[in-house]
Amino acid sequence: MQNFYKKTGLNLYVWLAFFILPFYFISQYSKLWTMVTGIIIILVFFVCYLLAFITKGWQVYMWIGLLIAISITMTIAYDYAYFSLFLAFFIGNIKNKAGFFTLYSVNLGASFLTINYGFINQSSMLVSQFPFVFISLMASILLPISTYNKNKTEQLEGQLENANKRLDDLVKMEERQRIARDLHDTLGQKLSLIGLKTDLAKRLLRNNPDQAEVELNDLRQTASTALKEVREMVTTMRGTQLVDELFRAEQILKAASIEFELEGNPKLQDTSQLNENVIGMCLKEAVTNVVKHSQATVCTIIIKETQSDNILTVRDNGVGLERTRNKDRRGTGILGMKERLEFVNGCLDLRPGADKTGTQLVIQVPKLTRKPMKEDTT
Template sequence: MKLRLPFRLFPENMRHFGFIWIINMTIPLYYLLQLPFQKAWIGYAAVAILAFAFRQALWNTEGRLVYALIQITSVAILGYVYNPSFLYFGFYCIMAIGMLPTVRKVAFTVAYMVAAFVLTLYLFYQKAGEAVHLDFIPSLIILAILPFAMNSHRKAEQLRKQLRSANDEIERLIKNEERQRIARDLHDTLGHTLSLITLKGELVERLIPHDPERAVQEAKDIQATSRTVLKQVRELISDMRAVHLADELRQAGQILSSAGIGFETAGDAKRIRTSPVVMNILSMCLREAVTNVVKHSRAKHCKVELMEKAGSYVLKVHDDGVGIDGAGSELGQAGSGMLGMKERLSLIEGTLEFSKREETGTTLIITVPNVVKRQQTEGNR
């Protein structure tokens, strides 16, 4: 059983514009109603055919060329039988022409339209015994150019959609591959070692009553093995892709610029050398801070400053807006965001400080440990 869709006059993307175009088609009726029916019936028929072909061309992709030619012919008949000013309804035709799939079809239809309208002007003024008026020539040139511009814009939009779709698919495949890689690494890294720890634990349990000294040695082997596992897990996490602060700064600049907020940076984020976990948390805190600036501060300018101190990195986000409650007592998103940042930073022994002054604005100071430098220092000891 074939599913019947509800009838719609125009495609969804046209919304109310399609009705505006149809209403404008009633303008010739004002002129035709002043004529006797014997003279006006051709005009009524031409307007009805034009409206029908206009609507069908929007839906019927396979027959779009035919409906475009029908529209052009209807407009030419109106111009020849009644008045050349009706040729301005050729602007209805260019929508269907611009939607044709190939440039060759667009060029053919435009050539047909130009030839039909030029012939209409010539025959009308020959019939009226007047010299051909040239005031329609500029509009005819525009009618000839617009379909190519519309066709080019439509194809560019299709390419952008295809590119977005391809990028989404690539991102999905990368995520799946990353998940599979992590699963393989975890299985290869932890599976055998955890099985070994389980076996040794059972062995220790059996040895304690009979051979305590060997049980102690086996327990020490379990501790050494567990440390090795912990080191392998840390290396695995460190090998995962992290969100770099430099990329997040670029994104922050785009967001602030879109909100009409001036953006300034100080310090080189590319020089940061820390673990992926710290980098991720620092980047997420920056994102949350910038979001709060855009949503709540009503600021005109924002400055992000990055500094390196003894054993730590300091990230300052300053804006000249009205600020928020530093204690997070507000029930809005800003307070929740502050609490979320504090919770993330507590995982890596980081801190969040907040200051607000009416004359200078609001400043967030985020401090995170330089894990890499700490490890190097401890290693030298």
């Protein structure tokens, strides 16, 4: 039954109603042999329908062909024109394009011809069911196309998600390699020089103290130069700008049909690149939580600045903390944000929103980290 639900989108109770309907229709006949024959045909139909679900390859087309033949027989012999609905649900899940359009055309053509045949022969039962027969025919036209397009969309979305993940992995790998090259080029030669000068100064320390002092001064200067180059390299590394992260957050929220509201100036003043990076990463995680767990319709991002801190608030009007905590899905993301904030002496506060509806997450980060003291070169 789970396979039925996955492929058709219909739950077990709807399938039971569909299953009982043809038996109820056959029960209206008065002749025993007519009822028995009809029940046998119905049972054969459902057995073939089940086999079509559990088999693969060419066997699927064989069973569907037999199902179409049974549908034609039931329409002509018993004026029951609704087996085409079962076939419409199934055919929409055929992944092969040629196979889908072939079966779709055959089922639709068979349904149209057999129904018209019944009307031409003026079948009283079929004529009396005209509104329902018309709805069934329209469903046979629209359902397979709708289901096929939905499955194709889901397949393309899955492929796009996998491609994005691979792209992210490649970008991260390239970034690691770039950082490794920069560190090697910046520090490799100077660390080797520091090692050589240390050995030389050690040897000269007893026999020639004056020359040893010269080498130690050179050693100190080399270390200072290396430290300066590392700081410059870290400063010029690409970081996360809050403005860019807000733009991405707005796109994600709009894609999830959540209204985006922004209060405050996203261009932070007197804030180090590292601290802004941390704020941007926390904002990304907070917005992801809103989209995944909050069931909100509005998400408001508020940016405030004090003399010493930047305060970022992410507020939604969703289901609130209690229901999301029961799902136990936010824990890892919140923990990751706390770890990042602790690194820059920041803090995080998670609380219910105004009027105890929704959730409010407050991130507080210092504007500037302590600058390193200048080296004493005297």
